[in-house]
Amino acid sequence: MTVANYFQPESVPEAIGLLADHGPELLVIAGGTIAMPLINEGISLPSQVMGLRRAGLDGINLDGYTMRIGAMVTLTRLGEQYHVPLLATDAGRIAGWSIRNMATVGGNIFAPPPAGDLATALLALDARLTISGAHGERELALADFWTGFMTTSLEPDELLTSISVPLDVEPSAFIKFGRKQANTPSVVTVAVTAGRIALGAVGPHPIRARQAETVLAAGLLDRATIATAADAAAAECDPATDAIATDWYRRRMVRVMVERALTELAAKSKGKEA
Amino acid sequence: MNVHGTYRFDASREIVFEAIRDPSTLMDVIPGCQDVHLVPPDNYEGHITLRLPGSAGSYRTEVRLVDVREPEHATMLGRVEGSMGSIAGEAQFDLACDGAQTLLTYSGSAAIQGPLARLDSRFAESLAESLIGQGLKALDERLSAEVVA
Numbered sequence: 001m002t003v004a005n006y007f008q009p010e011s012v013p014e015a016i017g018l019l020a021d022h023g024p025e026l027l028v029i030a031g032g033t034i035a036m037p038l039i040n041e042g043i044s045l046p047s048q049v050m051g052l053r054r055a056g057l058d059g060i061n062l063d064g065y066t067m068r069i070g071a072m073v074t075l076t077r078l079g080e081q082y083h084v085p086l087l088a089t090d091a092g093r094i095a096g097w098s099i100r101n102m103a104t105v106g107g108n109i110f111a112p113p114p115a116g117d118l119a120t121a122l123l124a125l126d127a128r129l130t131i132s133g134a135h136g137e138r139e140l141a142l143a144d145f146w147t148g149f150m151t152t153s154l155e156p157d158e159l160l161t162s163i164s165v166p167l168d169v170e171p172s173a174f175i176k177f178g179r180k181q182a183n184t185p186s187v188v189t190v191a192v193t194a195g196r197i198a199l200g201a202v203g204p205h206p207i208r209a210r211q212a213e214t215v216l217a218a219g220l221l222d223r224a225t226i227a228t229a230a231d232a233a234a235a236e237c238d239p240a241t242d243a244i245a246t247d248w249y250r251r252r253m254v255r256v257m258v259e260r261a262l263t264e265l266a267a268k269s270k271g272k273e274a
Numbered sequence: 275m276n277v278h279g280t281y282r283f284d285a286s287r288e289i290v291f292e293a294i295r296d297p298s299t300l301m302d303v304i305p306g307c308q309d310v311h312l313v314p315p316d317n318y319e320g321h322i323t324l325r326l327p328g329s330a331g332s333y334r335t336e337v338r339l340v341d342v343r344e345p346e347h348a349t350m351l352g353r354v355e356g357s358m359g360s361i362a363g364e365a366q367f368d369l370a371c372d373g374a375q376t377l378l379t380y381s382g383s384a385a386i387q388g389p390l391a392r393l394d395s396r397f398a399e400s401l402a403e404s405l406i407g408q409g410l411k412a413l414d415e416r417l418s419a420e421v422v423a
């Protein structure tokens with residue numbers, strides 16, 4: 001089967017109308033870095049495809065308290081903004097230039113593990129999603145968006161249109177640990193902000209380390225607390241074995257990388273106070 | 275592809291078993307289920323729609339219950355077929371009483387054919403276990419709501 005129709009809507013209402021018209025057979029593509037390899041290899045065989053590049057979803061807007069990122073903003077562009085350093089750092093570490101020029105913020109939220117590094121940082125920022133559909137708009141916390149491995153709460157007639165993050169979240173720390181320094185899938189990704197720890201590549205989707213966060217809530221960010229939180233994060237994650245790493249190794253690295261990220265966060269916090 | 279797991283329900287196994295065989299319940303709890311109907315005595319046919327990263331489409335499903343020992347055991351013979359290929363296999367489930375609760379234990383295996391078979395098998399297994407988990411959780415919530423009502 002070949003693609004019979006490729007639609008390029010020029011607005012969100014037009015895109016939602018196409019979703020309603022074509023139903024579940026319509027494949028929605030953002031940057032195409034997930035879909036195109038599957039299509040090129042003949043694994044995904046869509047007859048109807050909708051690309052969102054012209055749908056007006058590529059804006060970054062600030063209102064003083066939050067940054068609203070259009071779902072079609074590329075990782076390269078996100079890496080160039082300086083308002084939320086955690087996202088700029090994260091976006092710059094994902095894949096290589098060619099992928100970052102294509103891949104989008106919205107698309108990364110759908111990327112199956114071990115991909116989804118940006119979604120991990122967004123989770124640590126307690127990001128909120130705006131979802132548009134035939135029945136209007138709704139907002140949802142990113143933490144409530146995923147329902148399982150590769151599945152989300154997005155209804156068939158809905159589109160993810162933007163992601164909002166708070167501006168006042170510094171200090172923060174981000175570690176993407178892979179088998180090499182650059183352009184590599186993660187063994188584990190860790191993003192931390194004050195009181196929040198998000199882990200990527202060690203569960204069915206990016207996860208909050210809630211038990212570890214409880215440890216942090218109990219006291220100062222000293223060495224003992226950091227070690228206890230890192231142990232808790234390693235215990236509560238749910239890693240899988242794949243070609244990148246075993247579940248055993250991933251769990252060990254969660255402990256190490258959470259400890260490093262929290263230590264960096266503690267140092268930045270002291271610097272901010274000084 | 276192999277799947278296995280357990281789930282604990284806050285309901286008797288008679289209620290759980292009856293719910294698993296009820297088409298309207300299945301329609302509500304199976305993720306992405308568009309329609310399902312019973313072809314007596316124990317065949318079920320329907321369609322599910324899944325929007326997965328990089329793929330779209332609906333899948334025709336057929337499930338036949340055999341070796342039924344109500345309310346403790348049944349074997350499901352199933353086939354799911356769509357543009358990405360097909361998955362055919364069988365799964366057993368057993369329901370055990372544990373006080374007022376019911377412990378469901380399931381295990382199954384399936385063969386993947388077509389383009390889907392070129393994906394890493396962990397994707398199919400992880401996705402299947404995720405969908406089963408969501409379905410069982412939805413069934414549990416539905417049964418709990420019925421008890422409250």
